[in-house]
Amino acid sequence: MLHTRKVFFKRIQCAVAASLALAVLPGAASAQSAEAFPSKPFRLLVGFAPGGSNDIIARVIGPRLSEALGQQVIVENRPGASGNIAVDGMLRAPRDGHTMMVCATGTLAIQPYMTKNLPYDADNDIIPVIHLVNAPLMMLVNTAVPVKDVNEFVAYAKAHPGTINFASSGNGTAGHLAGESFKAMAHVDIVHVPYKGTGQAMTDVVSGQVSLIFDQPVSSMAHVKAGKLRALGIAGTNRLKAFPEIPTVSEAGVPGFAPVGWSAICAPKGTPPAAIDRVQKEVAKVLQLPEIQQRFTNDGLEVVGGTQQDFLNFLVKDKRKWSEIVKGANIALD
The missing domain is CATH 3.40.190.150 (Bordetella uptake gene, domain 1)
Known part of the structure; x- marks a missing residue:
């Protein structure tokens, strides 16, 4: 009887040890998590x-x-x-x-x-x-900027080189690259101002501390509808279904500009x-x-x-x- 109990407990110990060993294996952990x-x-x-x-x-x-x-x-x-x-x-x-x-x-x-x-x-x-x-990004300016469309903005920027700032949600974001691409393609001198997010950037564009931003409509159209920002164009290959009245930047003055x-x-x-x-x-x-x-x-x-x-x-x-x-x-x- 004593021998039988020893064998029984020995088997339990082996089983527990095997389970613990299996649990620490990376593959087993991944399988269990999955x-x-x-x-x-x-x-x-x-x-x-x-x-x-x-x-x-x-x-x-x-x-x-x-x-x-x-x-x-x-x-x-x-x-x-x-x-x-x-x-x-x-x-x-x-x-x-x-x-x-x-x-x-x-x-x-x-x-x-x-x-x-x-x-x-x-x-x-x-x-x-x-x-x-x-x-698709939208090209937006504060309403204090005296322009109504993309061509007027390009002319205004060329007349005021280095004085117009554009905001983005940070270095290396789509909004940043859109601004840099516009700068190169339209041959204008505008200055990038990076923020920690679109919300903070938008606040400064709406208040007029920064003149321009390339931003997605989802976080900007409320300001356009409220008359705080002016949408000059869509930085995409086609007009948006929700805003068919807004032309693409490409058709409005900078051909080929479409950083989506x-x-x-x-x-x-x-x-x-x-x-x-x-x-x-x-x-x-x-x-x-x-x-x-x-x-x-x-x-x-x-x-x-x-x-x-x-x-x-x-x-x-x-x-x-x-x-x-x-x-x-x-x-x-x-």
């Missing part, structure tokens, strides 16, 4: 201050994604360094799928080509999950594939909801969605486009 996903609140980081386009996009899809995942979706703003503080926060979080971010054009397609000491490797540290929207930004969801390298697949599929469904599509269309955004591979294919072409804009504008940041 199977349990989501097992706690899902954090969606935004690299800019509240009030900007990426913040608005995240808060529009957040409640519906929360319903789909069965867990609370927490939108967490980490403004600063043109979105890089949020990237750092995502890369430092556990790679269990519960922390992802709304990545913008600058994160993956601009900064890698213009920032020498970028604190992350865009091609290897970040996994593209799903393309949310394309966001975008927003997407990205995850840190090492995130369980099952978690990425689940988020991609649920977000794709949310983007197909009629009320979400209507809301984004009204905000001047073009809903994209699609598969992870669709987004990867898009990035190949988009990176090429923005790298050429960076090169053409001769911009380099330390």
